[in-house]
Each structure stands twice: as C-alpha cells, then as structure tokens.
Amino acid sequence: MKLSTASAGTKLTFFLSGELDQHAVRDAARTMEMKIEASLPRDCVIDMSGLTFMDSSGIALVLKTYRRMMELEGRLWVENVPSQPMRVLDASGIERLVPVTELAGKE
C-alpha cells in the first residue's frame, strides 16, 4: 500500500492507494498519526480513490483517525471510496460517525 499526504492551510489529506489489510495498516497508521501530530489539522480527509482492496483493517484505521481528530476538536471525512472498500465501510456502519463519499464513475 502507498500513502501520500497533502497539506493546505488547516486541512490535511491522506491519499491511500493499493491494498489496505492488516499487513499494511500498522505502517499507515503510524505515518498518519505522525503527520497529524506534526500539523494538528482542523480538517482531515482520507482519500481512498487509489485503493484496489480493503478489509476491516481500513475500518480500524478510519476509527483511529476519527478518535484523534475528535480529541483535536477537528473533523474527518472519507472521500472517493471505490466499490469494494465501500461495501466494507457500509457493512461496518461507520458512516454514522464519519461522512463517506463514493468514488464517482465507479465500475
């Protein structure tokens, strides 16, 4: 899995690509935690447009980021979610906590 970040003002965006599973999640979580601590953003976005696979490890990653953003009194969105990761997020009911938008023009 690959993770890149973009920062603009008080907004921090994480771009995830490749396959997100338990093997990949630990490094991703650590990097995201460090980036959040370094910039203390008000708004945080997890962009999943590049993900080709995600299992429940992705739910844990979103939850962990959500908890940290709540501590910072900030906000979190999950954006551009392809269809397979979307089914996993749907099954988890995480949309009750975090706004989620699907990737437009999905297959």
Next chain:
Amino acid sequence: MKYENRMRLKFPSRSVNESFARSAVAAFIAQADPTLEELGDVKTAVSEAVTNCIVHAYPDGIGEISVTCRLFEDGTAEIRVSDTGRGIEDVERAMTPAFTTGGDDRSGMGFTIMESFTDLLKVRSKVGRGTTVIMRRRLGRRKP
C-alpha cells in the same frame, strides 16, 4: 452435494501472506464466473479469516494456516480457513461486532464482515487446538 473442483493451500502465518491467500482463492473461484462484487466479497471474507489466524491464533509466533476451497456444481464456493493455534474460548463473544482483543489497529469487525459477505458462516473452535472457519458463497448470480 457433489463438488466439481477443489484446491488446498498451506502457508505460514506471516501477514504478507494475507494478500497471497485472498488472491489465490479469487483466482481459483474465477472459473465459476463470479461477478466483480462476488469476487470482492469472497476476497474480503478470506482476508478477514486469514487475518484472524495471524493476529489471534498465533499471537506470539508463526504457525500454519490451511485454506481449502471447493466449488460445487450449482456455483457455490466453500472456503475453509483453519489453524492449529490457541483457539477461541467464547465464539459467540468473539463474533460480537466491535469486540476485539487485538488492540487499536483492529476494528473488531472481522466476523461481521465475513457474515455479511457470505451466505453461510460457521466457526468451530477448541481452546488449545485451533479454529476452523467455514464460509459458503453462491457465485455467478448475475442480474438479467
């Protein structure tokens, strides 16, 4: 029910093998002409079952994971994921959504995902002996 084809994999419980296991199962069931959604669902369920073995069955070391897959005449795939690890004391509790002993890198949603992405899920476990997860999913049910 008569099966048409089967395969078996054995591999050590290294997390790098999660991707190998779900891709191998996906490649095998492709012959039943699944939809993209069915393929994604089976890959996800296999990933959850194999991750459980790696995280929970063998928490302090490396053990063996076995995955068998059978394809039946009616297009049903049956996947068994087994370990000989520490086993689950209370299966019902382990299957409760958001219950986990895996720390904050785990969501506790593994069994919930397996349940929602398959037609049938059975979990057999003995403490100290290991766990077998049996999942069935009917494939190739395309909308007309």
